[in-house]
Amino acid sequence: MRAEALAVAAVTVIVMDIPCREPGRIPTSAPVTMPRALRRASGWSVLMSLVGLVGLLSGCTSAGGPSTAPQRHQSLPSTCSHTITRSDEVPAALEGLMPGDTLCFSGNDFTDTDLMLTRSGTAAAPISLMSDGGTVHEVQIKADHVIMEGFTVAGGGGVLLEGAGITARNNTVHDTTQGGITCHPCTDSTIESNTMRHVATNGIEITGERITVHANTISDTVVSGHGGDADGMRFYGNGHRITDNTITDISAEGYASPPHPDCFQTLDSGKPATFDVVISGNTCRNVDAQCLIATGDQHRNSGAPPGVPSIIFAQNMCANNGAQAVNLRGWPNVQILQNTFAGPNLTRAVLIAEGSTGATVVGNTTTEDRPTVQIDGSSRSGSRVQDNRPD
Numbered sequence: 216m217r218a219e220a221l222a223v224a225a226v227t228v229i230v231m232d233i234p235c236r237e238p239g240r241i242p243t244s245a246p247v248t249m250p251r252a253l254r255r256a257s258g259w260s261v262l263m264s265l266v267g268l269v270g271l272l273s274g275c276t277s278a279g280g281p282s283t284a285p286q287r288h289q290s291l292p293s294t295c296s297h298t299i300t301r302s303d304e305v306p307a308a309l310e311g312l313m314p315g316d317t318l319c320f321s322g323n324d325f326t327d328t329d330l331m332l333t334r335s336g337t338a339a340a341p342i343s344l345m346s347d348g349g350t351v352h353e354v355q356i357k358a359d360h361v362i363m364e365g366f367t368v369a370g371g372g373g374v375l376l377e378g379a380g381i382t383a384r385n386n387t388v389h390d391t392t393q394g395g396i397t398c399h400p401c402t403d404s405t406i407e408s409n410t411m412r413h414v415a416t417n418g419i420e421i422t423g424e425r426i427t428v429h430a431n432t433i434s435d436t437v438v439s440g441h442g443g444d445a446d447g448m449r450f451y452g453n454g455h456r457i458t459d460n461t462i463t464d465i466s467a468e469g470y471a472s473p474p475h476p477d478c479f480q481t482l483d484s485g486k487p488a489t490f491d492v493v494i495s496g497n498t499c500r501n502v503d504a505q506c507l508i509a510t511g512d513q514h515r516n517s518g519a520p521p522g523v524p525s526i527i528f529a530q531n532m533c534a535n536n537g538a539q540a541v542n543l544r545g546w547p548n549v550q551i552l553q554n555t556f557a558g559p560n561l562t563r564a565v566l567i568a569e570g571s572t573g574a575t576v577v578g579n580t581t582t583e584d585r586p587t588v589q590i591d592g593s594s595r596s597g598s599r600v601q602d603n604r605p606d
Contacts, residue, residue: 295319315340336360415439425454488518506533511545573597
């Protein structure tokens with residue numbers, strides 16, 4: 216095969232692997248090594264190949280434009296109690312569910328359908344809603360012990376969960392009028408391995424007790440038509456475990472009133488006390504404000520038990536675009552441990568202010584010799600800051 220032909224094939228692979236990006240913003244993912252065949256090909260042939268292959272990206276849009284998220288296709292389980300293929304079958308099928316049933320959705324006839332489930336399973340016999348990847352308009356589950364898996368949700372209010380023992384797994388949510396997945400209030404529930412792309416306001420929001428949020432991917436959150444913010448995740452309550460998620464590419468540009476995009480946010484204005492929350496092993500990249508912001512502007516999160524860590528923020532990778540990666544304002548008892556901070560615009564990695572007492576900041580690394588911690592006088596009581604690089 217001639218070098219030019221190899222170059223076309225190599226560039227095709229590279230281009231097909233590049234995610235949608237906002238024009239003018241540099242992707243922060245690891246650089247792609249140019250294949251040997253591409254290096255050998257003549258400059259003119261490579262240039263012409265690139266020009267022709269740019270059309271492969273025509274479906275990509277900048278922040279604020281519609282998503283081109285593909286459906287997530289998967290096989291239905293062999294345990295389906297009943298399989299439906301038409302939208303007019305949905306209401307009766309949902310109403311007839313009993314503990315232990317598995318209702319399966321197959322095909323593409325549900326695009327304008329809202330799924331509303333109020334029937335509960337049990338811990339030993341949950342109700343399961345399974346899809347082979349077909350699109351539905353919106354999902355509302357107000358019940359206990361329900362599993363939702365394999366759906367594509369687009370165009371409506373996203374996925375709204377309320378109850379105990381709910382699991383949302385392997386779903387794709389995009390182009391919503393509200394948040395991607397909202398669990399409010401939930402107890403002992405799991406949001407795992409879902410993809411949220413170009414949803415409004417936030418990718419995932421949780422309120423309640425002991426909610427696990429694991430291995431989800433969130434990108435390109437936008438402001439809803441009613442205004443507000445554009446964040447990765449928001450969390451309120453206690454006992455949550457937020458691990459191994461990836462949040463990328465949330466921009467503040469292109470709005471008359473710009474949002475304040477953060478990867479993780481909590482606050483206490485009209486919210487329950489937040490404590491015993493672990494946020495670990497996550498990646499935050501190319502998000503225009505902070506990696507973590509916690510603000511106690513109303514009560515300083517005073518409902519949390521004294522002496523209990525409110526947030527443990529550990530072993531995360533933050534490459535956000537704001538002036539700091541972590542911002543604590545009136546929010547006591549946070550532990551910030553062994554994180555890597557590499558945002559391009561950092562003036563300091565961790566800002567602790569306005570009575571954010573009892574903070575522990577240990578073993579973190581900040582790149583390019585920028586200071587790791589700035590702490591004001593009102594926050595020094597009970598704080599421990601050591602072994603950070605640089606100090």
